[in-house]
Amino acid sequence: MARDSAIEWTDHTFNPWWGCAAVSPACDHCYAEALAKRFGYRTWGAKAPRRFFGDAHWSEPLKWNAQAVKSGMRMRVFCASMADVFEKRVELDVHRERLWELIKDTPALDWLLLTKRPQLIAERLPCDWGAGYVNVWLGTTVENQMEATRRLPHLLGVPAAVHFVSAEPLLSGVDLRQWLDPRLGRRLGWVIAGGESGPRARPSDPSWFRDLRDQCLGSNVPFHFKQWGNWAPNADGQATRHSKAGAGRALDGRTWDQLPMVAALAQ
Numbered sequence: 001m002a003r004d005s006a007i008e009w010t011d012h013t014f015n016p017w018w019g020c021a022a023v024s025p026a027c028d029h030c031y032a033e034a035l036a037k038r039f040g041y042r043t044w045g046a047k048a049p050r051r052f053f054g055d056a057h058w059s060e061p062l063k064w065n066a067q068a069v070k071s072g073m074r075m076r077v078f079c080a081s082m083a084d085v086f087e088k089r090v091e092l093d094v095h096r097e098r099l100w101e102l103i104k105d106t107p108a109l110d111w112l113l114l115t116k117r118p119q120l121i122a123e124r125l126p127c128d129w130g131a132g133y134v135n136v137w138l139g140t141t142v143e144n145q146m147e148a149t150r151r152l153p154h155l156l157g158v159p160a161a162v163h164f165v166s167a168e169p170l171l172s173g174v175d176l177r178q179w180l181d182p183r184l185g186r187r188l189g190w191v192i193a194g195g196e197s198g199p200r201a202r203p204s205d206p207s208w209f210r211d212l213r214d215q216c217l218g219s220n221v222p223f224h225f226k227q228w229g230n231w232a233p234n235a236d237g238q239a240t241r242h243s244k245a246g247a248g249r250a251l252d253g254r255t256w257d258q259l260p261m262v263a264a265l266a267q
């Protein structure tokens, strides 16, 4: 099945619009803003306009859905790499409505909606959300403990097929155990982790990733190690600067590409 995303954990990316505004330390070196600037779009900041798309762009997921149906293999779509789906701006509402309709029209795709604004999810869900659309996974970024504490109750307060965390760029050690343990209520179903890349990439301590992996293993929650980024451990285990490709994505001698069971069952 053709993939058109370089992001390891998805098959496709879809952006209902481009543009956003920074909300937390994870945004400090926003790659999407830099990419948009490279293409000549000044779409970042609370007052900047957003970039919108026409029908050809919006029809792409319908083609992916047809491919998925033909192959009998579900596909994952990351939404959004160049925006935040739940950003609060009135002109985005009509595009968000269109997105919900598109999601309903593409049942062979699993839509991964990743946000740094989980406090805004509940009031922006469609009225027929109910227990959650079966093909929508809701996720939030956790770069440090403060954001875990601030964001995860909002994320887990909304029903969804899967709740997930993207711990990238990981900027400190984080303890997620209270949100991984099924005995404590609704829990996270997937954790993705990775280090930062780019000229100003901040180092992550390798022990933070090991600890997160072990927390997931201890609670039987799938763990995906996306990348080291530009900092990876040397022979002494200390983080040193590398090229992103040179740093790779092996953690303690192997890759971690675990996925929620729902994906396997739905294929």
Ligand code: SF4
Binding pocket: 020, 021, 022, 023, 024, 026, 027, 030, 031, 032, 033, 081, 082, 083, 084, 116
């Ligand atoms: S929320 Fe995401 S897209 Fe928006 S500024 Fe932060 S990193 Fe960039």
